[in-house]
Amino acid sequence: MSEDRRLRVLRAIVQDYVHTSEPVGSKALLERHHLGVSAATVRNDMAALEEEGLIAAPHTSAGRVPTDAGYRLFVDRLSAIKPMSAAEQRAISQFLEGAVDLDDVVDRTVRLLSSLTRQVAVVQYPSLSRSSVRHVELVPIGGERLLVVLITTTGRVEQRVIDVGTDLVTDDGEQALATLRAELTRATSGRTLAEASTELSGVPERLDPALRDLVRAISTALQDALVEEREERVVLAGTANLARVGPDFTTSLGPVLEALEEHVVLLKLLGTVAEEGGGVAVRIGHENPYAGLHTTSMVTTGYGAGTDLVAGLGVVGPTRMDYPTTMAAVRAVATYVSRILAQ
Amino acid sequence: MSEDRRLRVLRAIVQDYVHTSEPVGSKALLERHHLGVSAATVRNDMAALEEEGLIAAPHTSAGRVPTDAGYRLFVDRLSAIKPMSAAEQRAISQFLEGAVDLDDVVDRTVRLLSSLTRQVAVVQYPSLSRSSVRHVELVPIGGERLLVVLITTTGRVEQRVIDVGTDLVTDDGEQALATLRAELTRATSGRTLAEASTELSGVPERLDPALRDLVRAISTALQDALVEEREERVVLAGTANLARVGPDFTTSLGPVLEALEEHVVLLKLLGTVAEEGGGVAVRIGHENPYAGLHTTSMVTTGYGAGTDLVAGLGVVGPTRMDYPTTMAAVRAVATYVSRILAQ
DNA sequence: GGCTGGCACTCTCGCGCCGGGAGTGCCAAT
């Protein structure tokens, strides 16, 4: 019994099932793939594969369907990421280049990814952790409120509103703000977010004691904005693709949509990125730590400017998905959006 | 034949159908509502209502179901917006008060609205059109690129990246930017966006001819940001609720999800707001201009700080929805989020 | 030992049929 052929059979099953959405039997396999053996032999192999937990039959005497473990083996050892055609690459690149700002880049990326894969695309906004401070701005709004704006090298803008004890829309207030602004800029500008954060804590002491409380408030607000992970945003597109999957999927549709609304969860999943397979990580069915996504697979990778990975992107789809092309699309989009961000 | 009773029957049908999700027959009606008449009378009324196009039967000898026109009449004349209990109001208010910045307000609002109504909530970011310029900032990034940031009174931040012909990270460049910054601030600060836009066009002429091209580029970028409607964002929550609606709805689920991804469409729908019914507008089934939403109804209203309405919010759900309570929730959330924004 | 053809067996799926039930429309009577 050739171990090698058994794996070829598994591969054929995965490919057929992805293609037809129906359990695949020994005979159907022979028609579409010319393994040089008979149906009976294939049946023996299938029995063995089932024994190993790689495929399963929905009921006696139906065809076989890959299990999560089967897909896993397929992804790890039986498939190669399909290279994208030059035309596709050009299209991707051109589409992304039309973007006018960071929001637009992210928006285009997520749309592109969902239409390429015909699945749900998930793109994380470039994370703060690796970027540095470009600019800090203080804007008084209303009587005793202050808008603190932080602009980073990745072009991201963070804002916080804080309550200050005193009215700032006075001459005194304006003046205080001016010195404060200068001081803050000096303390943070050009520094990485982590550096800026520590630098910031020294500022209050150096200033007029009368302002100390105010400064402390601003400083903590900024630090808050600096380290805040909660603020990391994700953007989705292509949820309608879930409805196209098929009737077998409609039951799990509710839970999946729910899971997709938990952006915190998605962020976490995008965060952990594997290095193998060209940097593309695949999480299949129950490998997924969240119950709502047990019927789905996630294909993710990192992207970002420079050598640092600053964010993640990927797609969510039914476990029965075309892994090689999906992985290719995810990788390609990540590459090109990184390139765009790099300039 | 009492016109009045016929409408009471219609109301009963709508209420029952919303409650049970099943076509309602004459007998079932009598059990749940004590109209003082017999089943036969109700049947006559139903026939008349069907004649008028207010209700329809899925097939001969099944119960009746309200048509879009039926719901319309129900909403306009047969129902009153249910007042919310004091406890609910307190809960809404408290939940929204925890927000730390504009993003958080919007995020909380949309979540709140979807969980209150158990439907898809849509919230538009406060629109620029009614607000005015708080601040303009120019940040050079990379060699020949400039990030233009616009901060408005509503706390919104718009950003644009523009390519300038020359390298700005030089002493000359820095100096030019400084004067430019001052000039722009003077021209726009405190003005409404429309005013600022016209004011802006005068700026290039008043400046050093050498900078004129640069200024013109910045000025157009700003004007772009000022009037840009495309940039208006909407946020969704509760799409999973669509999956709970029922089997009859699953077919239209795909198109609906697609429509919900067309944020431009949603913006347009949120934009047109009626004044009747406490400012809450209802768009039922085919009244909706977009085919994907023909099976759904939309309940929307405006919200925003001050006397001006600056944005819209609402929910999307199946035409078979509980209009009175949904309308109440939409109105209440709009009221409270406006209050939050007002301070 | 591994491969193959053959064969009996199992299970699903679609179809037609049937009876019960809910609901209607109409009519004659009040």
Added chain:
DNA sequence: ATTGGCACTCCCGGCGCGAGAGTGCCAGCC
């Protein structure tokens, strides 16, 4: 205008059946 009565229509669930797809196993063959 309302009502009780009655015949009629149509959906729905359950049942049986045959076809088809697929399997498991066995005996023979290389």
